Amino acid sequence: MTETDSIAYDVVVLGAGPVGENVADRTRAAGLSTAVVESELVGGECSYWACMPSKALLRPVLLRADARRVPGLREAARGPLDVTAVLAHRDEYTSHWKDDGQVRWLEGIGADLHRGHGRLSGPRTVTVTGPDGTTRTLTARHAVAVCTGSGALLPELPGLADVRPWTSREATSAQEVPGRLIVVGGGVVATEMATAWQALGSRVTLLVRGKGLLPRMEPFAGELVAEGLTGAGADVRTGTSVTSVTRENGTVVAVTGQGERVEADEILFATGRTPRTGDIGLDTVGLEPGSWLPVDDSLRVTGSDWLYAVGDVNHRALLTHQGKYQARVAGAAIAARALGGSGAEAGPWGAHAATADHGAVPQVVFADPEAAAVGLSLAEAKQAGHRVRAVDVEFSSVAGAGLYGDGHRGRARMVVDVEREILRGVTFVGPGVGELIHAATVAVAGEVPLSRLWHAVPAYPTLSEVWLRLLEGYRDN
Structure with missing residues (x-):
């Protein structure tokens, strides 16, 4: 390897996913010179192996499921999905795993892209090893932001590598539908x-170690989603661990803790995430390689005045939208400190504090039915010491839900802080609830009093009328 040059910037960003892009966007908007280092595709996990391809696969699945419930439409929706067309649309949605458009965007904001593997090589210093083996040293006058994300965490099972298991990457980019698919995780x-x-034609067996699906949501969310999967033909087994996996003559054989053999063509392990910090030189600045990086609310790494960890790597909320939110906060904080302002030291709910991480994080699960939640579950709110009350409403009581057809089930819950009469959390499970969750996020993050929510009138007949039913449930019981 030969070193070609050394370049100084105000800010160096490791990772060009949505998080790194947004840090760069904010620091460039403030007039700071910014370098972005990326070893794979600009746009990151979300664009090519997570959010975008997964939702492209799921959109026709969920539309068909909704159509099959509507009188006058269900017969037309009885047939199978056009798998070739679904996969082709998925490929188009990921730009065929090419990042030309993302690179143009990065260039458009004035950031410099350095292709290659970036490693810290001391305080405020990053060494980039390019695809051709040459190295380049980048120095940061003000900040280095680690935005390298997370990767799939595989269990320690003997011979697992020989099985060639799917992770989320293979599951979202596969070019053929496996006849049988084992999914490990809940x-x-x-x-x-x-x-x-399952909807694209695979026979899915879901092996869940815990008691149910979606353990971080209200229990009824996992229950209703499990019912939906079972109704679609999937085999959902809870309380089931995997003790060994082999591939025999092309067939995957998973043995469960109960001694059962489950056979399939492919096996997907969706059993957690691990930070991509193992080979980025953390040891050169006194940090543990491969660790999650603890941060303050400005996303600055604990004990440092120049190193930031934004997105998945800080383990606060492993969600693209939350990482982008953190990136906006981090970029503003970096710029404020670099330009000598005091704003970065301001309190909660300012531009330089990721306060929403602590109790206003939204999430949508694009299953059938959809599940969406923001803030704390009832159990989490109680554990946090809040005096709370849950109000539950079935979507069958909401006129707008009836327009989604027959046989639909759904439920909503709001968790009310009875002392302050604000919302600590909201959960929806039902048709199209992903589009309801932002209203709930505004209510939770804004700590909107219930007395004021009464005056936010939902249009009739829409799903949003569930808010009126929830408020009535709190008032009348």
Whole structure:
């Protein structure tokens, strides 16, 4: 390897996913010179192997499921999905795994892109090893932001590598539908990919170690989604661990803790995430390689005055939208400190504090039915010491839900802080509820009093009328 040059910037960003892009966007908007280092595709996990391809796979699945419930439409929707067309649309949605458009955007904001693997090589210093083996040293006058994301966490099972298991990357980019698919896990990735591939023609067996699906949501969310998967033909087994996996003559064989053999063509492990910090030189600045990086609310790494960790790597909320929110906060804080302002030291709910991470994080699970939640569950609110009350409403009581057809089930819950009469959390499970969750996020983040929510009148007949039913439930009981 030969070193070609050394370049100084105000800010160096490791990782060009949505998080790194947004940090760069904010620091460039403030007039700071910014370098972005990326070893794979500009646009990151979300654009090519997570949010975008998974939702492209799921959209026709969920539309068909809705159509099959509507009189006058259900017969037309009885047939199978056009798998070739679905996969082709998915490929188009990911730009065929090419990042030309993302690179043009990065260039358009005036950031410099350095292709290659970036490693910290001391305080405020990053060494980039390019595809051709040459190295380049980048120095940061003010900040280095680690935005390298997370990767799939595989269990320690003997011989697992020989099985060639799917992770979320293979599950969202596969070019053929496996005849049989084992999905190990019960979280969002497992649930969404089981939904997608079952509908595309695979026979899915979902092996869930815990008691149910979506353990971080209200219990009824996982229950209703499990019912939906079972109704679609998937085999959902809870309380089931995997003790060994082999591939025999092309067939995957998973042995469960109960001694059962489950056979399939492919197996997807959706059993957690691990930070991509193992080979980025953390040891050169006194940090543990491969660790999650603790940060303050401005996303600055604990004990440092120049290193930031934004997005998945800080383990606050492993969600693209939350990472982008953190990136906007971090970019503003970096700029304020670099330009000598005091705003970065301001309190909560300012431009330089990721306060929403602590109790106003929204999430949507694109299953059938959809599940969406923001803030704290009832159990989490109680554990946090709040005096709360839950109000539950069935969507069958909402006129707008009836327009989604027959046989639909859904439920909403709001968790009310009875001392302050504000919302600590809201959960929806039902048709199209992903589009309801932002209103709930505004109510939770804004700490809108219930007395004021009465005057936010929902249009009739829409799903939003569930808010009126929830408020009535709190008032009348």
